Amino acid sequence: MFTGIVEEIGTVEAVEPGTDANGVVTDARLRVRGPLVTSDARPGDSIAVSGVCLTVTDLPGDGTFTADVMPETLRRTALGELGTGGRVNLERALAVGGRYGGHVVQGHVDGVGTVLSRTPGPRWDEVEIGLDPALARYVAEKGSITVSGVSLTVTRVGDDSFGVSLIPTTLAVTTLGSLAPGARVNLEVDVLAKYTERLLATAGSAGTAR
Structure with missing residues (x-):
């Protein structure tokens, strides 16, 4: 993990x-x-x-x-x-007892996204990333997503895209600092969203069976 x-x-x-x-x-x-x-x-x-x-x-x-x-x-x-x-x-991989600074990341990529736009701010960049609409349902505003191995907070969600803000540290110490529009990135959505969907679907099926 x-x-x-x-x-x-x-x-x-x-x-x-x-x-x-x-x-x-x-x-x-x-x-x-x-x-x-x-x-x-x-x-x-x-x-x-x-x-x-x-x-x-x-x-x-x-x-x-x-x-x-x-x-x-x-x-x-x-x-x-x-x-x-x-x-x-x-x-x-996270060592037992280590600091837990991001969110649960499995390293199991769910899909590949494309950088759509990049808007520089005073000290940060706003980045819009396109993704498969089927994957977008797992992305929530203020939730977490992993972009090429970087834990980020989602600032905006659309039907087939989402936004993130890259703080100065992220720009300096990750490859996201040099990504240009058109670049492809690995995406891993929050595993909690996938388990929640699965549990709700299972519960719904059980209810129908009764």
């Missing part, structure tokens, strides 16, 4: 695509530089890479780690668009 509080910006040092017999890319292996998140990491640990929970498979001891990205992850996230030199938000 994560909290959406980014610990450092990492750099993709290598992308090794896996292909099938027809040469179609099916999976990938990433090597990412992140001196802080690798300082106490071990093979098998989880690290969120721009909001995607990945398992550490190799630690050369030079401040980098390797992780495999499966076909399902490539389909559902924007990690497949990463290339050498790409910047990613990194967060280690």
Whole structure:
């Protein structure tokens, strides 16, 4: 589990695509530089890479780690668009007893959104992000959402978009500070919203059965 509080910006040092017999890319292996998140990491640990929970498979001891990205992850996230030199938000899994600064983040991306607009303010930026209308029903004003691994508070909700405000710290220490309109971002909605919907649907079905 994560909290959406980014610990450092990492750099993709290598992308090794896996292909099938027809040469179609099916999976990938990433090597990412992140001196802080690798300082106490071990093979098998989880690290969120721009909001995607990945398992550490190799630690050369030079401040980098390797992780495999499966076909399902490539389909559902924007990690497949990463290339050498790409910047990613990194967060280690929450340690028991650690500070809980964001919200419940699983690292299970629900969909990919697109930055629609960006409006600079005196010390912050207002950003509008488009998303699938089917996903928008889980987004609530003043609720939480994870954007490329960053826990943010929703300021506005539409049928197929939502707004967030990026404070100076977020602009400085995450990749969101450099996103331009058209950029694609990984989205994870609040898991509590999904469980609530499921429980209500189940309760409704039970009531109908009676």
